[in-house]
Amino acid sequence: EINMLDEMMMLPIGATLQGGKYRVVRYMASGGFGNTYEVEHTTLGKRMALKEFFIRGVNVRNGLSVTIATEVNRSTFDQMRAKFFKEARRLATLDNIHIVEVSDFFEENDTVYYVMKLIHGGSLASTMKQMGHAFTEKQVEHFFLQILSALKFIHHQGLYHLDLKPDNIMHNDEGHCWLIDFGASKQLTYKQTMTMATTTGLCYTPGYAPSEQVSCNTKRIGPWTDFYSLGATLYNLLTNEIPPSP
Numbered sequence: 001e002i003n004m005l006d007e008m009m010m011l012p013i014g015a016t017l018q019g020g021k022y023r024v025v026r027y028m029a030s031g032g033f034g035n036t037y038e039v040e041h042t043t044l045g046k047r048m049a050l051k052e053f054f055i056r057g058v059n060v061r062n063g064l065s066v067t068i069a070t071e072v073n074r075s076t077f078d079q080m081r082a083k084f085f086k087e088a089r090r091l092a093t094l095d096n097i098h099i100v101e102v103s104d105f106f107e108e109n110d111t112v113y114y115v116m117k118l119i120h121g122g123s124l125a126s127t128m129k130q131m132g133h134a135f136t137e138k139q140v141e142h143f144f145l146q147i148l149s150a151l152k153f154i155h156h157q158g159l160y161h162l163d164l165k166p167d168n169i170m171h172n173d174e175g176h177c178w179l180i181d182f183g184a185s186k187q188l189t190y191k192q193t194m195t196m197a198t199t200t201g202l203c204y205t206p207g208y209a210p211s212e213q214v215s216c217n218t219k220r221i222g223p224w225t226d227f228y229s230l231g232a233t234l235y236n237l238l239t240n241e242i243p244p245s246p
Contacts, residue, residue: 007027008061009030009035009054009056009059009060009061010027010030010035010037010052010061011024011035011037011052011064012024013025013026013027015064016042017039017050017106017108017109017113018106018108020042021041021042021043022039022040022041022042022048022050022115023039023040023042024037024038024039024050025037025038025039025040025047026038028049030054030056031056031181032055032056033053033054033055033056033080033084034051034052034053034054035051035052035054036049036050036051036052037049037050037051037052038050038118039115041115047118048103048115048116048117048118049100049115049116049117049118049119050113050114050115050116051113051114051116052066052109052111052112052113053066053080053081053084053085053111053112053113054066054111055073055077055080057069058073058076058077059077059111064109065109065110065111066109066110066111067110081111081112084112085105085107085112087182088102088105088112088114089105090157090159091114091182092104092105092114094153094154094157094159096149096150096153096154097149097176098146098147098149098150098153098176098177098178098179099150099153099154099178099179100116100117100119100170100178100179100180101116101117102114102115102116103115103116103117116180117178119170119172119178119180120172121170121171121172121173122170122171123166123167123168123169123170123171124143124166124167124169124170124171124177124237125165125166125167125169126167127171128166128236128237128240133240134237134238134239134240135237135238137238139175139237140234140237140238142175143169143171143175143177143237144230144234146176146177147164147169147177147179147230147233148230150177150178150179151164151179151223151226151227151230154179155223155226159182160221160222160223160225160226161179161182161226161229162204162213162221162225162226162229163181163182163204163205163208163229164179164208164226164229164230164233165205165208165229165232165233165236166233166236166237167181167205168180168181169233206242206245207232207236207242207243207244207245208229208232208233208236208243209225209228209229209246210224210225210228210229210246211246212225213225214245214246228246
């Protein structure tokens with residue numbers, strides 16, 4: 001759910017982007033590195049999801065534009081915004097049935113946006129919360145094989161997810177899974193970014209990150225980092241408990 005503070009940081013309902021091509025229909029989520037909306041592609045009459053680059057605690061909203069609260073964060077924001085745009089471009093080339101499809105990306109309102117497939121379902125985390133108990137072993141095995149396929153694909157592209165957890169795995173009623181939110185993968189490129197991420201607690205998710213990620217030791221990060229998170233994710237899905245930290 002979106003609280004009042006989040007609403008102040010998000011685009012107003014009805015706002016349009018790209019000269020009216022996209023119209024904001026509703027808020028979906030607000031995280032450490034972005035706001036997500038449901039939008040309508042006004043020409044196609046199709047509902048899609050749109051992610052806006054917005055750093056919690058660094059950015060503020062000035063009308064529709066995204067600005068920074070203090071100039072000391074200017075360099076960090078500019079670097080991360082450029083990386084976010086590059087990441088969106090790369091995600092748009094990832095063609096895998098278990099990775100959410102990115103169809104458009106652009107710069108506007110002094111920030112960056114990308115448009116992706118709107119998934120009619122929830123995250124594994126939200127579903128487990130609604131159920132009030134863990135998934136069955138058979139269900140988890142079904143999820144596991146799909147996420148493993150997605151990880152194999154992105155690792156072959158030289159990309160690491162770095163924030164794999166039940167919150168970042170969407171699924172529909174048919175049990176199909178999609179890996180979403182590759183935001184953390186860009187955090188570990190710039191030393192300045194890593195410092196900010198560490199101090200604001202956004203570099204990793206406790207319980208799902210191995211020691212090399214907790215310590216932001218970039219030289220030790222590799223495919224195994226995602227596999228640790230995958231193991232922690234399986235633990236959570238099978239027990240409905242937060243995995244122990246390394």
